[in-house]
Structure formats: C-alpha cells, structure tokens
Amino acid sequence: MIILGLVLSACSNSGNTAATTGTTKANTAPQAGGITPTPGAQKTPIANPPPGAKKGSGGTPLPANEIKPLTFNLAYNDAAIERDMAQMYTPGSATYHQFLTSDQFVQRYALSDTQLQQVKSWLTSQGYTVDAVDGLRSSIQARAKVSTIEKSLNIKLKAYTLLNRTFFMQEGEPTLPASIRGYVHSVVGLDNFALPEFKPPVGFQEQTQQANSANCKGYGAKQTLTAKKLAAAYQLDKLYAQGFQGQGMSVGIAEFSEPFSASDLANYAACAGIAVPKVETVEIDGKVKSGPGEGEAAMDVELVAALAPKANILVYQANADNTSFAQAMVDLLNRVATDHRVQVLSISYGTAESSFSESEMAAVNRSLRTLASEGISVFISSGDCGAYTLRVRQPQVAEVAFPASAPYAISVGGTHLQVNDSNVRTSETVWGEDDGTPVCQNQWGTGGGVSQNPDFKRPSWQTGKGTTTHYDGTSQAVFTATLPPAPVTAPNGLRQVPDVAAAAYPNIAIYYNGSWYASGGTSAAAPIWAAGAVLVNQALQQNGKSPIGGVPTFYTLANQAKNYHPYTDITVGNNLFYPATPGWDYSTGWGAPNFNDITQLALSE
Structure with missing residues (x-):
C-alpha cells in the first residue's frame, strides 16, 4: 500500500491578453424560483482530500494570515436538471436538443435571491471577502485568511511533502451551519495536489x-x-x-x-x-x-x-x-x-x-x-x-x-x-x-x-x-489505482x-x-x-x-x-x-x- 501511495502521486508534476474581467454580480441575475434542500441527498462531502495525497508526510500548519481563494459551489435542483437533460438528449423527445439559455437555467434550477443572500451573508459574517457570484448562480468566489477558513469550516490546512513535492490540503471534513448547508454543494480550493499535465509530445524540431x-x-x-x-x-x-x-x-x-x-x-x-x-x-x-x-x-x-x-x-x-x-x-x-x-x-x-x-x-x-x-x-x-x-x-x-x-x-x-x-x-x-x-x-x-x-x-x-467488450487485467498484472488495488476490469459499471x-x-x-x-x-x-x-x-x-x-x-x-x-x-x-x-x-x-x-x-x- 505504501508503494501504491507513492505511485498515485508520481503523475503530479509540476498570451497575450486583451482581457475582459466580466464578473457578473448576483443582483444582475434573473429571478430564480429557489430550491428545496433534501436531507441526505448529497452523496459527496463538501470537500475531501485526494486519495493520491494521503501518503504525504509533514502536516505543517499553514501561516494563519495567509490568504487563500475558495470557490463555494452552490446547490442546484439536480433532480430536475437530470430529468430535463435526459429528455434534451433523447431523440424523439418533445424537448430534444432544446438547449437552455443562461436565464432559463437560473430560473429553473438555481437558488433564489433570498437563499443566495443567506450564503453570502454567512461568508461575510465569518470574515470572507466575496469577490464574485457568477451569473448562473453556480458559485461564489471568496477569499479569507487561513485562520478564518479553518475556524469557519472546522478544519485545518496543512502543508505536506510527497516525492519531493510540497502541497497543502485539509485535515478534517468541513462542516457548514444548517442554515446554509443545503445551499452549498461543495468547496473547491482546500488542496492544491492536482497539477495540469500538458507538455505535448514532440517528434522533431526544425530550426x-x-x-x-x-x-x-x-x-x-x-x-x-x-x-x-x-x-x-x-x-x-x-x-x-x-x-x-x-x-x-x-x-x-x-x-x-x-x-x-x-x-x-x-x-x-x-x-x-x-x-x-x-x-x-x-x-x-x-x-x-x-x-x-x-x-x-x-x-x-x-x-x-x-x-x-x-x-x-x-x-x-x-x-x-x-x-x-x-x-x-x-x-x-x-x-x-x-x-x-x-x-x-x-x-x-x-x-x-x-x-x-x-x-x-x-x-x-x-x-x-x-x-x-x-x-x-x-x-x-x-x-x-x-x-x-x-x-x-x-x-x-x-x-x-x-x-x-x-x-x-x-x-x-x-x-x-x-x-x-x-x-x-x-x-x-x-x-x-x-x-x-x-x-x-x-x-x-x-x-x-x-x-x-x-x-x-x-x-x-x-x-x-463494443461498449460491453470485457477486459480483465489479471493475466497481465494490470491493477486499478484503488486501495486496496485489484485487477482492472472493464466494463465495471x-x-x-x-x-x-x-x-x-x-x-x-x-x-x-x-x-x-x-x-x-x-x-x-x-x-x-x-x-x-x-x-x-x-x-x-x-x-x-x-x-x-x-x-x-x-x-x-x-x-x-x-x-x-x-x-x-x-x-x-x-x-x-x-x-x-x-x-x-x-x-x-x-x-x-x-x-x-x-x-x-x-x-x-
């Protein structure tokens, strides 16, 4: 398992602008009907650490005054979206390929003004600076000191080392008060373990x-x-x-x-x-x-x-x-x-x-x-x-x-x-x-x-x-990146x-x-x-x-x-x-x- 933990992290390595900042504030968004939170409906925690980072060593607390940006992803009426999407992509359906405008999306699935304001008010009361709410009401971008993040979410942010690379991630599972828990789907930015890999392969170079x-x-x-x-x-x-x-x-x-x-x-x-x-x-x-x-x-x-x-x-x-x-x-x-x-x-x-x-x-x-x-x-x-x-x-x-x-x-x-x-x-x-x-x-x-x-x-x-063709990694000793590892199988559901x-x-x-x-x-x-x-x-x-x-x-x-x-x-x-x-x-x-x-x-x- 220790070897696998190292393997899981081995993959992480580390234009011109005519820019528009284009941040859309919440008060410019169309009216939304709001959502009704369903207790226990969310499958994943608000935030959890990546499995590949779990073998990191160190656990050194981050400086309390360091500023970290976070994205609070807001809840949607997921059941309604999935139902509508199924019809939208079913040939012969009355709504086949009747795609939505941004306004329609907000009106059908997003938080209401009151619900959105509850989340924003909680953030500011805890010491966050709210930078933006996107026009689809999908997320709130905010920033705060590490000490503020830790206290408000009941976690610790610590630095770790793995394969000569230093990264930070959370310790503990974040919690939110009941007044807004149903309005926040997840928080992103509590770790920086994943890094983009984008170096294109090269055949030859000609000067x-x-x-x-x-x-x-x-x-x-x-x-x-x-x-x-x-x-x-x-x-x-x-x-x-x-x-x-x-x-x-x-x-x-x-x-x-x-x-x-x-x-x-x-x-x-x-x-x-x-x-x-x-x-x-x-x-x-x-x-x-x-x-x-x-x-x-x-x-x-x-x-x-x-x-x-x-x-x-x-x-x-x-x-x-x-x-x-x-x-x-x-x-x-x-x-x-x-x-x-x-x-x-x-x-x-x-x-x-x-x-x-x-x-x-x-x-x-x-x-x-x-x-x-x-x-x-x-x-x-x-x-x-x-x-x-x-x-x-x-x-x-x-x-x-x-x-x-x-x-x-x-x-x-x-x-x-x-x-x-x-x-x-x-x-x-x-x-x-x-x-x-x-x-x-x-x-x-x-x-x-x-x-x-x-x-x-x-x-x-x-x-x-071809989508049901079966493969088994047993004979070739090909395993999954899970703990414990098992021979890879496809399809696997x-x-x-x-x-x-x-x-x-x-x-x-x-x-x-x-x-x-x-x-x-x-x-x-x-x-x-x-x-x-x-x-x-x-x-x-x-x-x-x-x-x-x-x-x-x-x-x-x-x-x-x-x-x-x-x-x-x-x-x-x-x-x-x-x-x-x-x-x-x-x-x-x-x-x-x-x-x-x-x-x-x-x-x-």
Missing part, C-alpha cells in the same frame, strides 16, 4: 532561418500533417466547399497559466495560408505572464485557427498559479457557461483521477453538465500515457485522466494518422508507443479505460457495439473513455518559439474536434437546427448512423493495454471524425 518570420520551409517537412492534410482526412474540405469556415461562430480554448506568442501564431498563419486570427483572451483568477509558453497554447490556437479559419477564438486563460488546478477548472467552466459566447470548448489538460478528490470531480462534472444543457460541446483530451495516466508501468496501474473521465465531458482519444502528398488518408491506427521507459513523458499514446470514481456511473447513453478520437501521433506541423515542430498528443486531437464541431454547428444553424451539443449526441450519431459514416472506425493498435476493436473501444472510442457525414446525419434528424 527556421529567421525566427518569427514567414519562413515556411519547415511547414509540412518530413511528411508532417499540415492543415490541408487534416482537413482532407476529416472531410473539413467538403464543408469548406459548402461555404462553412466558421463565419459568425466562436470556439473557446481553455488554458491554465499557459501563454502563447503572437509572433508564433502570425508565422504559422502565413505558412498555413490563412489570415492571422483575432484572438480574445478572457482572464480567469488573475493575469498570466506573457511568453511563448510550453507549446500547448500555441498548438491549440494554431489548429483551431487553421481548421476553422473564420471562427472567432476566445482563449479562456486561467491563472492556476493563484488557485488550485481544480478550482481554476471550475472557475473557468463556470465563466464559459455564464458568458455563453462559444458553441464549443477545447480543453487539453488533465491528470490522473486519484489526484483529485471526489468533491472536486463532482464540482467539475456539474459545471460540464451546465455547459451540455446550453448545447456547448466540451472536448477534453484523454491523456498521453496510454492506459497508465499515473505515468508509471511498474507496477502496472491503469487509470484514466480527469476531467476527460467526467460523464459530461466529450473525451477525445488519439490516433496515428498518415496522409500522403495528394491529401489522401493512407492509414489511421491507434496512437500507442511503448518505448520501454519506466516513466511516461506524454508519449505512450492515447488515454482510455474505465473510471474508478464510484460516483461516475456509466451513463445510460453509453451504449452500442462506471464511465468509459474515450468517446471519439483524432490525430495525436506527433507528426502535426506546429510553429512554436521560433521553430517548426512535429507535435501532437490528445492535446491536438481535442482542438481538431472543436474546430470541426464548430463548422458542423454553423451548417446546422444555417439550416435552422440546434447545435450538436454534449456527449450523448455522439453516441446517438454512432447508433443511428443510417447510411452515413460519422466516424472512421479504428481497428488496429492499442494503448498499451486496451486494443482497438470494431465499433467503440477503450483506446479511440467511436473513432476519427468524418465531419461532413456528421453534418449530413445531424441535418437528417
């Missing part, structure tokens, strides 16, 4: 003659995938021919303390033959330092700009240095839902489920549910360490990445796509590479498998050919990932920090899907149809395909444990997109 100039020698060199090759492989060129390039549409991109260089983007655009996109940055939880970043933001923005060349791009930039990763994620998702300015959102970040607490995962999934109710598609990369998101192979512990494993995420796996110089797809297999190294550096291949979070039940819509896939092998041409790179990862697959989905939505909108929306739609497309082929089924390769199979599988989901077929199928409904 340019003159950095930051329109030197296109390296674009498409050594058979790397250009925008034209990706567009041809995934039928985007067919949508372009119909006039759909993203005009009037908006794509959101989530970044966490990861800037990008405007000159890198300009150089890429010149070589890809597109106009330099106008990118708006929306700041979350503070300003992020400028610079070229680690290459993730550059790849995200370049791929969206190249594949949806006339779409608006909004980079939601969260400062994960000021808050915990989980808190930054909740704050970002809530901001996107409140703004309701984008039709799709791409997220290329995550880490092992065991790095998050159950309460943190529940909070993020609730925010994703809100976005799905608004018809916003959220594509999240499934990870780059194959079936082993914990990043180690000895012992072999299979674990999926979060937030991709959230039931309301659209989890995107990765393929090895090859396209010839005539822009014809010659092959597409699972992205999976066992380089024999003991620790993954984001190069083992597409993430996928089964959740181990008992609250993430397998959704009713996760059905179809819980959420299965990924849902879909796209090119991820590091052979995609990206311009970063003055050089051309062959890059990729599921960090590339997510923005590829986001760019394609926004063109699908443009076509649907032009024909008076609703957007494709959240993850259940992608199973409907597969199971009611008629004479169309919405996906290219990937049947060759594996992610170091789960093989590709006909139909859905644990390495590439339903497969790679055929965006024109998806469009025609959606229009035929």
Whole structure:
C-alpha cells in the first residue's frame, strides 16, 4: 500500500491578453424560483482530500494570515436538471436538443435571491471577502485568511511533502451551519495536489532561418500533417466547399497559466495560408505572464485557427498559479457557461483521477453538465500515457485522466494518422508507443479505460457495439489505482473513455518559439474536434437546427448512423493495454471524425 501511495502521486508534476474581467454580480441575475434542500441527498462531502495525497508526510500548519481563494459551489435542483437533460438528449423527445439559455437555467434550477443572500451573508459574517457570484448562480468566489477558513469550516490546512513535492490540503471534513448547508454543494480550493499535465509530445524540431518570420520551409517537412492534410482526412474540405469556415461562430480554448506568442501564431498563419486570427483572451483568477509558453497554447490556437479559419477564438486563460488546478477548472467552466459566447470548448489538460478528490470531480462534472444543457460541446483530451495516466508501468496501474473521465465531458482519444502528398488518408491506427521507459513523458499514446470514481456511473447513453467488450487485467498484472488495488476490469459499471478520437501521433506541423515542430498528443486531437464541431454547428444553424451539443449526441450519431459514416472506425493498435476493436473501444472510442457525414446525419434528424 505504501508503494501504491507513492505511485498515485508520481503523475503530479509540476498570451497575450486583451482581457475582459466580466464578473457578473448576483443582483444582475434573473429571478430564480429557489430550491428545496433534501436531507441526505448529497452523496459527496463538501470537500475531501485526494486519495493520491494521503501518503504525504509533514502536516505543517499553514501561516494563519495567509490568504487563500475558495470557490463555494452552490446547490442546484439536480433532480430536475437530470430529468430535463435526459429528455434534451433523447431523440424523439418533445424537448430534444432544446438547449437552455443562461436565464432559463437560473430560473429553473438555481437558488433564489433570498437563499443566495443567506450564503453570502454567512461568508461575510465569518470574515470572507466575496469577490464574485457568477451569473448562473453556480458559485461564489471568496477569499479569507487561513485562520478564518479553518475556524469557519472546522478544519485545518496543512502543508505536506510527497516525492519531493510540497502541497497543502485539509485535515478534517468541513462542516457548514444548517442554515446554509443545503445551499452549498461543495468547496473547491482546500488542496492544491492536482497539477495540469500538458507538455505535448514532440517528434522533431526544425530550426527556421529567421525566427518569427514567414519562413515556411519547415511547414509540412518530413511528411508532417499540415492543415490541408487534416482537413482532407476529416472531410473539413467538403464543408469548406459548402461555404462553412466558421463565419459568425466562436470556439473557446481553455488554458491554465499557459501563454502563447503572437509572433508564433502570425508565422504559422502565413505558412498555413490563412489570415492571422483575432484572438480574445478572457482572464480567469488573475493575469498570466506573457511568453511563448510550453507549446500547448500555441498548438491549440494554431489548429483551431487553421481548421476553422473564420471562427472567432476566445482563449479562456486561467491563472492556476493563484488557485488550485481544480478550482481554476471550475472557475473557468463556470465563466464559459455564464458568458455563453462559444458553441464549443477545447480543453487539453488533465491528470490522473486519484489526484483529485471526489468533491472536486463532482464540482467539475456539474459545471460540464451546465455547459451540455446550453448545447456547448466540451472536448477534453484523454491523456498521453496510454492506459497508465499515473505515468508509471511498474507496477502496472491503469487509470484514466480527469476531467476527460467526467460523464459530461466529450473525451477525445488519439490516433496515428498518415496522409500522403495528394491529401489522401493512407492509414489511421491507434496512437500507442511503448518505448520501454519506466516513466511516461506524454508519449505512450492515447488515454482510455474505465473510471474508478464510484460516483461516475456509466451513463445510460453509453451504449452500442463494443461498449460491453470485457477486459480483465489479471493475466497481465494490470491493477486499478484503488486501495486496496485489484485487477482492472472493464466494463465495471462506471464511465468509459474515450468517446471519439483524432490525430495525436506527433507528426502535426506546429510553429512554436521560433521553430517548426512535429507535435501532437490528445492535446491536438481535442482542438481538431472543436474546430470541426464548430463548422458542423454553423451548417446546422444555417439550416435552422440546434447545435450538436454534449456527449450523448455522439453516441446517438454512432447508433443511428443510417447510411452515413460519422466516424472512421479504428481497428488496429492499442494503448498499451486496451486494443482497438470494431465499433467503440477503450483506446479511440467511436473513432476519427468524418465531419461532413456528421453534418449530413445531424441535418437528417
């Protein structure tokens, strides 16, 4: 168990702004009917520590005067949301794909003015500074001294050390007074154990003659995938021919303390033959330092700009240095839902489920549910360490990445796509590479498998050919990241990932920090899907149809395909444990997109 405790923590490693702060105060929100708290209805505690952090040593109290930001996630009428969502995503229902506006969401499910004021009044009476209430009444952002937090929640905040890394987390289970307990779903920010993993894998680097100039020698060199090759492989060129390039549409991109260089983007655009996109940055939880970043933001923005060349791009930039990763994620998702300015959102970040607490995962999934109710598609990369998101192979512990494993995420796996110089797809297999190294550096291949979070039940819509294929890790000594560990089994009654896939092998041409790179990862697959989905939505909108929306739609497309082929089924390769199979599988989901077929199928409904 001690070894497993260390393994559970081994995975945690550690742009330009034209920003709008956009904080919506509570008194500007529409009237809500309020909720009736149900005693004992909440399954998870207000906050609990991540299982991967439990072997930390130290327990040194944090300075009493240190200021910590927290996000108090507010209760909703969850039963009503789930009931309405089921109808919203059931073909043939009277409310099928009748997505909600922000005002409708508040009016149907949120706290009333009086209930909201009770929570705010309690916070201020305890010594918190209330910074913002988002327009959907999903959360209150507040800050206070450590001593205030400890006294008001009846906990202690302490620093711990594990594998030479220092982090803080709570000691004890938080409590709230009965007067507001039914109005607060969870508190996020009481630990900072989970860290985003986003270093894209790299195939090769080609230096340019003159950095930051329109030197296109390296674009498409050594058979790397250009925008034209990706567009041809995934039928985007067919949508372009119909006039759909993203005009009037908006794509959101989530970044966490990861800037990008405007000159890198300009150089890429010149070589890809597109106009330099106008990118708006929306700041979350503070300003992020400028610079070229680690290459993730550059790849995200370049791929969206190249594949949806006339779409608006909004980079939601969260400062994960000021808050915990989980808190930054909740704050970002809530901001996107409140703004309701984008039709799709791409997220290329995550880490092992065991790095998050159950309460943190529940909070993020609730925010994703809100976005799905608004018809916003959220594509999240499934990870780059194959079936082993914990990043180690000895012992072999299979674990999926979060937030991709959230039931309301659209989890995107990765393929090895090859396209010839005539822009014809010659092959597409699972992205999976066992380089024999003991620790993954984001190069083992597409993430996928089964959740181990008992609250993430397998959704009713996760059905179809391949979704019941059985796997047992006993013979290969592959275990779960649970205490005690047990051989991994799939299906296990819980959420299965990924849902879909796209090119991820590091052979995609990206311009970063003055050089051309062959890059990729599921960090590339997510923005590829986001760019394609926004063109699908443009076509649907032009024909008076609703957007494709959240993850259940992608199973409907597969199971009611008629004479169309919405996906290219990937049947060759594996992610170091789960093989590709006909139909859905644990390495590439339903497969790679055929965006024109998806469009025609959606229009035929």
